[in-house]
Amino acid sequence: MSPVSLHNFLAVGAILFALGAVGFLARRNLIIMFLSAEMMLQGVALNLVAFARYRGNLQGQAFTLFILTVAACEAAIALALILMLFRRRKSLDVSLWQDLREPELEPIVDEEPLPAPPEPVELPRLTPAGPEPEHPREEASHV
């Protein structure tokens, strides 16, 4: 048959799936978490299409079409949810939503907290001397 066999494609699908799982668990940005979930779906779709090819049976490809449909629905709903969550907390960080956890669990504290933002430097200011002169009309229209 062909030089590339079925389990090679299945291995690539498994690697994509595991990479997506790591991304979903480790990243904080809601959008990247969702992209990782989509990458897991790509791994599964690759599996199904490979089975369809090597079995000579179109059922795998039909399944993949349904995966596409569900992924499109999922993207629409998830992006709407992400927009709404962003409006509530003004950030995409998923750990800001820790209050959705089980009631008896302790909150997770960040191991590496962000460094404090630099203090605003007090610059010396000259006291305004005298009234502000009137600008000529032409110049003001340019500024």
Place this chain on the structure above:
Amino acid sequence: MLDFLSEYWSVVFPSAVGIAGIYLLLPRLEKRYRILGAIIGAAGLLLAGLLLIGSEAILAETILFYSFSGLAILGGGLMLSQHNPVHAALSFALVVLSTCGLFLLLAAPFLMAATIIVYAGAIVVTFLFVIMLAQQAGMTSADQRSREPFLACLAGFVLLIALLSVLQKTYSSTALDALMAKVDAIARAKTEVDLVRILGRPAQNPAGNRSLPLVDEVKKVLPSFDQDKVENANGYWNERPMNVAKMAALFQDIQKHVEHEFQLGSLQPPANLPLSPFSGPPPNKEGPHQLPAHNVAGLGRSLFTDYLLAVELAGTLLLVASIGAIAIAARQREGLR
């Protein structure tokens, strides 16, 4: 544990190296280890290419498979390591495009086009819009750090090893490799000299016909192959002069049998299940099958026979999802809620 490691080291080792690279590449505040992580990750990818999916024949298909799958995995790693979500979305587009290349290699042109249009064309662009809406102020603290990177990588490593070792257990024919090397050599033999070099010389006196040890081995390892047919090899070997053509033909048959038997792995559906024939020959039917030449027509027949109800449900799901997305995302006026 040690047994597992010694049996599946070719799975465990590249996965460990690759996941270690991913662990170093995940975004964190200090950026010292990023180059080291990139090098280790690339080494893991190369090792996986050499060990997991090694193949001898260099054909156009092999080269395309290697480059597309390498690009897909590379894009996945890039997506995990990007600080900027816009770059992450573009890396995801790279993953999708290379997966589409693999789809084309797998004789699914319609799915390739549909995936490019739906994923790379619609979903990624929508993502970019949302990123622009949500992150006008630039990068946020969410992109500078990871959440429990060590535990996440450990979980991914265990998942990867589980998947790959099950795949290797089901689809590997490494137990046959030594035998199949001999079988291949005999199948390619042209002259008696070739055969003697592989099998040795038969006994000089015709009364002492010996049987080949290779024949017993084939009978033991491949019980599904016709046993009497294998026995014929002894006759061909002891004939004077040796029957090289028939010997080669017999071993070519064995080769084809092994290829067919081990292509689909050791997990097969039971033969007496009543499976639908509309999408192609059912998977429990004997013999290698080909996909229909008309991909779109075949898919249409499959969708509107086997999956008619599912098609209707998918249409309803799309409608409900679009209504739901509008209802969730619409900006409520102050005081309306």
